[in-house]
Amino acid sequence: MEEESQIVFILFAGAFLAALMATFVVAMVILHRQRQVQNKQKMEQLQLEHERTLLNIENEIQQETMSHIGRELHDNIGQLLSLSKLYLGSSKPEKQAEGRELITKVISEVRGLSKTLNLDWVESISIREFAKQQLDRIQATGFCQTELDQEGDPWELEKNQKLVFIRVIQECLNNAIKHASPNHVSIQIIKNESGRKIIIKDDGKGFDTTIPSKGSGMTNLKKRMETIGGEFLIHSSLGNGTEIKLLLPN
Template structure:
């Protein structure tokens, strides 16, 4: 047996040990990284859950604030304004001056309009309002309120046989639609806003389309709070929200909510 034959088993053994070591190291590495990855994903999931919980609480607080404002408007401001209206009406009988009478009548009309607007606002802020009148009627009221400004033409299309999704879900949908309309009016200055409710047996599809300025969906600035609120509400609904917008070409918002009933 030559020296080369003596060294061969050593080479084979060394290679086997080195290969075994490197393979074990790679496997150990992969297992560790998988654990680490799972940990990162879990951390992200918890962070998201916490964020969602926080936003959900914020929205609940907001909803409470809306309710409080609605009650305040209804119980105090509207009551007061109603009394003023009655007073003005009674004053009319004691006044002989026609010019002053006309002025008071005009003021009374304006006050009546303000009372109506405030009542509408009070209704739309009240979280039991949607449950009382139903989603479609609530949206119609919102639309009539926007149309009364005569600056933007707003329309509602309902397809399919409508059904009740439950008070909580309908309120969330209503708030998303309100947010979408508010965003469009605030940033897009559209000529028209079209809302479509498509009732299918298994799901409700909602489309809100405007012909306003649109925006770059990749850029989310501080105004993105409204969009965030919409996303959170959509998550709370277990729904799918898709916002498509191109600068100067309007915005389309799609919401899909499953019918669990």
């Protein structure tokens, strides 16, 4: 009788342990699937945020381009057309010839502007060329002196990476112009074994980076670099200018 009781107990204990193990396995499977779903949702959310960031950058660049076109039409092409009208209306052959030359120049300027109406130019321009264009525009205004330096081989970037760099460079230079009052602004483009780096420096007012900014500008720039796996680092102090590093590993 006692042996039968032990056998029953062993069978019952075995069945209980088997049920417990089965429950544990089922629970682990369910937990694993839940984690998979959560990870998938997180990846989808990150992808959505990445796409939104790129879309915002494209829209901002297009708005910047349209503003540039508007200024060129008003300040440059409009002036050239007015002069052309005066020269062509002259009775002097030499003035009429100058008018025709100005019309040719206007046609060339309009063709150049038409190329910037979409973002195809992003794929055809290098980061160095873009940086040079931006610095040349700043120096042409007489606002301050500029300098561009490149170390290492030319960069090869995907379109989304290039879009982010273009917009971040624009914003950094705009901030220097608006807030720093510098005498000199420089951009250094570097490529080496560790990755790619852009250093943007100015000798302007500088600011205390330990004081939280009222705006979200720097935070947005940092987030944008993070969307392409990069880093945004800034060092500044009052009276000592500002240095910004944009880092992208290989």
